[in-house]
Amino acid sequence: MKLDPRCALLLLLSYLIALASIQPGANRLLLTLCALPVVLLFLSPVPRAELLAQAAYVLPFSFAIAAVALLRGNTAQAVFFLLRSYISILAVLITTKLATTLELLRAMERLGAPRFLIVVCEFVIRYIEVLRKEADSMRLAALCRGAAQSKLIAASSLGMLFVRSLERSTGIHNAMLARGFNGSLPRAYPMQWRLADTVALAIGIAGIATLRWAA
Amino acid sequence: MIRVRDLRYRYADSGPVLNGIDFDLKAGESTALLGSNGSGKTTFALHLNGILQGEGEVEVATIRVTTATLEEVRRKVGFVFQSSENQLFLPTVLEDVMFGLLNQGVPAEQARSRAMEMLERLHLASYANRNPFHLSAGEKRRAAIAGVLVMSPEVLILDEPTTFLDPPGIRELAAMLNQLPMAKLIITHDSRFAIDTTTRASFFDKGRILADGPTRDIIQRFDWF
Amino acid sequence: MHIPDGILSAPILASFGAASSLGVIYSARKAEATTLAHRIPLLGVLGAFVFAAQMVNFPVGPGASGHLLGGALLAATIGPWAASITMTAILIIQALMFQDGGVLALAANVFNMAILGVWLAWLPFRALSKINQPRLGLFLGALLSVLLSAVLALAQVSLSSRVMTQGLWVFCLGLFIVTGAIEGFITLAAWEAIERLEGRASGQTRKPMHLAILAASIAIMLIGVFFASGAPDVLEYFQTQAGISSSATPFPALMPDYEWANLNVEWLRKSSAGALGLLAAFAISFLISKFVPRGQQD
Ligand SMILES: Nc1ncnc2c1ncn2[C@@H]1O[C@H](COP(=O)(O)OP(=O)(O)O)[C@@H](O)[C@H]1O
Ligand SMILES: [Mg+2]
Numbered sequence: 001m002k003l004d005p006r007c008a009l010l011l012l013l014s015y016l017i018a019l020a021s022i023q024p025g026a027n028r029l030l031l032t033l034c035a036l037p038v039v040l041l042f043l044s045p046v047p048r049a050e051l052l053a054q055a056a057y058v059l060p061f062s063f064a065i066a067a068v069a070l071l072r073g074n075t076a077q078a079v080f081f082l083l084r085s086y087i088s089i090l091a092v093l094i095t096t097k098l099a100t101t102l103e104l105l106r107a108m109e110r111l112g113a114p115r116f117l118i119v120v121c122e123f124v125i126r127y128i129e130v131l132r133k134e135a136d137s138m139r140l141a142a143l144c145r146g147a148a149q150s151k152l153i154a155a156s157s158l159g160m161l162f163v164r165s166l167e168r169s170t171g172i173h174n175a176m177l178a179r180g181f182n183g184s185l186p187r188a189y190p191m192q193w194r195l196a197d198t199v200a201l202a203i204g205i206a207g208i209a210t211l212r213w214a215a
Numbered sequence: 216m217i218r219v220r221d222l223r224y225r226y227a228d229s230g231p232v233l234n235g236i237d238f239d240l241k242a243g244e245s246t247a248l249l250g251s252n253g254s255g256k257t258t259f260a261l262h263l264n265g266i267l268q269g270e271g272e273v274e275v276a277t278i279r280v281t282t283a284t285l286e287e288v289r290r291k292v293g294f295v296f297q298s299s300e301n302q303l304f305l306p307t308v309l310e311d312v313m314f315g316l317l318n319q320g321v322p323a324e325q326a327r328s329r330a331m332e333m334l335e336r337l338h339l340a341s342y343a344n345r346n347p348f349h350l351s352a353g354e355k356r357r358a359a360i361a362g363v364l365v366m367s368p369e370v371l372i373l374d375e376p377t378t379f380l381d382p383p384g385i386r387e388l389a390a391m392l393n394q395l396p397m398a399k400l401i402i403t404h405d406s407r408f409a410i411d412t413t414t415r416a417s418f419f420d421k422g423r424i425l426a427d428g429p430t431r432d433i434i435q436r437f438d439w440f
Numbered sequence: 441m442h443i444p445d446g447i448l449s450a451p452i453l454a455s456f457g458a459a460s461s462l463g464v465i466y467s468a469r470k471a472e473a474t475t476l477a478h479r480i481p482l483l484g485v486l487g488a489f490v491f492a493a494q495m496v497n498f499p500v501g502p503g504a505s506g507h508l509l510g511g512a513l514l515a516a517t518i519g520p521w522a523a524s525i526t527m528t529a530i531l532i533i534q535a536l537m538f539q540d541g542g543v544l545a546l547a548a549n550v551f552n553m554a555i556l557g558v559w560l561a562w563l564p565f566r567a568l569s570k571i572n573q574p575r576l577g578l579f580l581g582a583l584l585s586v587l588l589s590a591v592l593a594l595a596q597v598s599l600s601s602r603v604m605t606q607g608l609w610v611f612c613l614g615l616f617i618v619t620g621a622i623e624g625f626i627t628l629a630a631w632e633a634i635e636r637l638e639g640r641a642s643g644q645t646r647k648p649m650h651l652a653i654l655a656a657s658i659a660i661m662l663i664g665v666f667f668a669s670g671a672p673d674v675l676e677y678f679q680t681q682a683g684i685s686s687s688a689t690p691f692p693a694l695m696p697d698y699e700w701a702n703l704n705v706e707w708l709r710k711s712s713a714g715a716l717g718l719l720a721a722f723a724i725s726f727l728i729s730k731f732v733p734r735g736q737q738d
Contacts, residue, residue, distance in 0.1 A: 016544040020450045024601065057539050058444045065447065068603040081601060085446030085542075092445065092535075092543050101536045102306055108532075114468035116480075121529040123484015124491070126306045128533075129348045131485070131492035139495065151629065154498045158508060158626070159633025161496070162517075165489040169482040171301035174266050176481070178294040179315035179362065180286065185480070186317030188326065189310070304481060 005099040005107035007197040011204040012095045018212040019084055025076040030083055032211050037091045046097040055090040062086070101125060106189055119185055127168070135161055216242045216370055216398045217263060217275055224258060224269030232258045233269060234422040240370070245392075245399040247409035247430055249439055250419030256402045257297070259419070260372050263400070264292040276369055290319065293368030293397075297375045299355035303347035308339065308358050311347065315366040333365040334358075337391070352379035356388065364395070372400045377408050386411075406434045441593040442534065443549055445542025449600035456596070457547030463555040464528050470521035479522065486514060487526045487533075498626045506622040511553060511589075512561035512582035513627045516574075517634075520562040527554035548596050552589040561585035578631055579624040587620035 015036060022029055041048055062085040066078035096104065102125065109118040138160065142153045173181075217240040224233040232255045240246055248256045261267040265280045265288055273280040275288050296302045305311040309330055316326035334340045337357045342350055347358060356376060363371065373392075377385045389411040392399065403409050409416060409430050416433040418425045426433060434440065471483070490510035497505045510530070514523035528550050534540035541549045561581035568577025594612055598604035 013544065016445055016542075017450070017453075019446060020448065020453055020544060024449075054539065058446070061444050062447065065597065065601050065603055068605065068608065069601070072603065074603075077601070077603065081447060085444050088445030088542060088544070089539055092539065096536055101533070104536055105532070114465055116468040116472045117464060117525055117528060117532075119480060120483045120487060120525055121532055122306050123304070123481055124487035124526075124529050124533055125537075126304060126346065126348070127485050127488035128491050129346075130300055131488045132495060135492040135495045151499055154496055155626075155629035155633045156636075157496050158493055158498075158630035159637050161492055162486075162489060162513075162630065162634050163637045165485045166482070168298075168301055169479075169485040171296065171298055172304045172481040172485065174261070175294075175296050175302040175304060176314075177266055178264055178289060178292075178296070179366065180289050180318035181314075182286070182318065186314065188313065188317055188323035 003098065003200055004191060004193050004197040005103035006110055006191065006193065007201050008095055008099045009104055009107045009111065010201060011208075012091060014205050014208050015091055016088055018208045019088055021212065022084070024080050025074070027076055027080055027083070029212070030080060030087075033208070034083065034087045036208065036211065037087055037094055040094055041090070044094065044098060046094055051090065051093045051097065055086055055093055058085045058089045106191065109187075110191060115187070131161065131165065134164065216240050216244070217400070218272070219259075219262070219274075220272040222259070222262060222269055222271035222273060224262065224267060226258075232422050233262075236271070236422070236424055238417065238424065240398055240400060242369075242398055243396065244415065245401065245413040246427075247413040247416040247433075248400065248402040248419060249404075249406075249409065249416055249433060249437070254419040255422040256419050257374055258422075260294070260374060260400065260402060263370075263372060264289050264294055290366070291369045293363035293366060293371045295356075295359050295363050295371070295373040295376060297378055297402075299352070299359040300347070302359040303355060303362070306346055307344050308347055308350070309334065309343035311358065312362045312365055315362060319366065330361075330365055333361045337361050353381070353384035353387070356380060356384075357391075360391075368397060370398045370400065371395065372402075374402045375404065376401065377403060377405045406440050409434065441552070441590045442531075442541030443545045443593055443597060444539075445545050447542075447597055447600060448545055448548055452596050452600050453544060453547045456551045460547055460550040460555065463524070464550060467521045467524040467528075467555070471525045474519070474521060479518070483518065483522055483526045484529070486518065487529045490514070490526075490530055491533075493630075498622075498629070500622050500625060506619070506626060508626045508630060509586060509623050511557045511585050512565070512578060512623065513630055515558045515562040515581070515585075516565050516578055516627075516631065520558050523558045523562070524554050527558055530554075548593065552593045552596075556592060557585040557589035560588055575628055575631070579628050582624040582627040583617075583620040585620070586623045587616045590616040590619065 015033075019030070019033060022033070041051065059082065062081050065081045069075075069078040069081065099107070102122070105118050105121050105125075109115055135157070138157045142150075142157065145153075217238065219236055219238040222233050222236040222238075223231065225231045236259055238259075248260070250256055258267065262269060262273050262280070263275060265273075265282070265285045268280070268282070276291050278284050278287055278291075280288050303311045305314060309327070312330035312333060313323075313326045316329060317323065321329070331340065331343065334343055337360065339354060339358055339361060342354060342358070347355060350358060356379075360373075360376075371392075376388060376392075380388060385405065385408055389408055392401070392412050399413070401409065401413055413430050415427060416430040417427040418433050418437055418439075426436065428436075490508070493508040493510060496507060498507055499505050511523065511527055514526055517523075518526070531541060531546060531549050531554055535543050535546055535549075561578075561584070564581040564584060565574065565577040568574060568580065591613070594604070594609070594616075598609075
């Protein structure tokens with residue numbers, strides 16, 4: 001059974017807030033809270049090894065902080081920042097596997113984020129790969145002319161990419177008008193908050209709060 | 216169905232692009248627009264649903280195209296743009312096909328089922344929740360057409376619909392278009408496709424219609440193979 | 441600089457979260473009211489443009505290349521409100537799809553890059569455009585925007601983790617100035633290319649520009665160093681407050697992730713000469729990148 005994306009998002013935020021509220025160095029408490037995503041990781045249908053590896057992406061950043069803490073002889077803090085950033089990103093990754101980016105964005109809209117912002121996000125998602133492909137073919141074209149390392153080529157690629165983006169947005173707007181667009185995008189996607197979501201949210205928050213404050 | 220008299224247009228930063236176009240399209244008829252790149256075919260077509268408004272008269276189904284009638288006109292005219300990538304602007308195929316219906320005020324659930332039906336008809340049902348980027352050129356074109364057909368237009372305008380399609384894709388598209396009963400205006404550089412899908416053709420040159428007549432005759436006359 | 445989750449403390453997250461929410465909600469209103477309907481796709485496509493632009497490697501000196509961050513270019517082309525919304529959208533998608541920056545950390549990242557960063561780029565651009573120096577304004581704006589939003593990010597990290605040292609601050613500041621200057625060059629180059637493509641006249645003010653840009657960069661660098669040597673008092677204060685003694689020495693290897701600064705400098709990565717070396721390198725690569733490739737461009 002799939003949770004409502006709003007429920008997933010709220011649980012993620014509650015968890016991250018609970019993590020953020022821990023004092024640096026309180027490693028036992030942090031470890032207790034780590035249990036949640038780890039349990040979730042093994043209960044949900046997600047590619048475990050992949051997520052565990054992907055979460056390591058954050059480590060270079062937290063290594064820097066951990067290293068400074070280590071240099072000052074504060075091992076507990078070094079471990080703390082490494083662990084907390086790793087477990088946070090793991091929680092985010094699990095959530096993005098359980099709900100799509102699009103669903104999470106729409107959950108944000110339903111929870112009060114400005115619709116204008118979410119619509120812009122949707123356009124970005126739609127056209128990211130299109131423009132990347134365009135940029136890539138420009139890069140190849142520059143390479144073929146043997147000029148990959150030229151500032152001029154780089155600048156004119158950027159300029160070209162930008163101007164084409166402007167043209168594209170006019171084309172998109174025309175296509176929208178042609179199908180009766182009148183200034184506001186219709187929003188219609190099913191999102192059903194069921195009893196199960198209320199239960200999941202209540203249990204989740206209770207669980208997080210217990211681990212964080214009752215222990 | 217479409218009646219255009221002495222249409223003239225220039226873009227803000229260009230010379231005259233349309234220099235007095237007279238054009239007629241009867242209900243149920245299919246016409247091809249031929250002519251070289253930059254001759255003004257797309258610019259002309261954009262006047263038929265009021266995206267551009269120049270000097271002269273444009274009538275669609277006896278409605279004069281003006282700012283006041285835009286909504287009505289756009290319900291009657293379905294426009295399939297040259298770039299499917301631009302036309303399919305929503306993050307999933309299904310939502311994109313629903314877009315026109317929702318703009319017309321069709322309730323969401325009904326719009327969803329009509330859009331699904333249309334996708335099934337065009338063999339795209341399995342792509343409903345995909346990002347359009349991941350479709351092949353032919354599938355993108357069909358999805359773009361689905362989003363227009365689902366609005367049941369009375370005239371269908373297609374701007375270079377064979378762009379990026381392979382020969383089987385082009386044949387498939389021609390067969391599909393031939394099954395549609397409404398009037399069609401097809402801009403194309405593919406003379407074979409024009410012959411397969413239209414009975415008449417108009418030849419554009421430098422913002423004028425040089426000639427019109429049966430598609431084969433026009434193609435022969437201008438050596439347009 | 442995209443701060444990940446798990447670094448920032450609750451008070452920092454709460455205060456910047458509140459500021460970001462207000463800022464974004466207000467910007468969304470302004471952007472919606474002041475932009476025409478046809479700009480909705482424009483903002484989205486330009487957001488995607490910024491992602492794609494990151495694939496264009498921009499040579500900025502021997503062995504070094506950078507890529508566009510985009511805040512300044514967006515501010516100058518679509519105005520600050522719309523640029524803030526587009527940058528926010530970019531940050532949200534980076535956090536959700538690419539794990540670039542945290543989700544809860546958006547509270548700080550949005551404020552730093554989408555609000556402060558955009559306005560810091562916009563204000564100089566606008567002010568200097570009025571006295572007919574848009575290119576200098578654009579460069580300065582891009583530099584300031586990257587520099588100060590990174591400084592703010594580092595301050596947030598520093599206050600949250602209480603582990604930063606003065607040496608590290610000086611080092612980072614040097615890095616940020618280089619990054620900011622690179623962003624300034626790339627933004628300016630892209631802007632000029634756009635003007636050329638759109639057929640707008642440009643080039644009258646070219647010659648004096650170089651000197652002005654050079655002077656501006658050096659001035660900012662000096663101010664930065666001045667502040668860095670003055671700031672530690674404040675930082676030390678917070679650190680002693682937190683009961684941590686400050687004994688560490690600056691050690692650049694502690695900052696292995698140059699992607700932070702969107703900068704990819706092989707020879708720097710290996711060097712551990714510290715802040716001074718970095719600033720010197722900055723000056724050299726700045727001068728070289730500024731004057732050597734001119735021949736190619738004209
Ligand atoms: N948005 C525009 N702004 C300025 N000029 C344009 C624009 N679109 C098209 N043109 C110019 O108008 C002329 C006709 O273009 P178009 O109608 O696209 O021709 P076709 O579709 O027959 O290839 C061309 O010279 C083109 O450069
Ligand atoms: Mg055309």
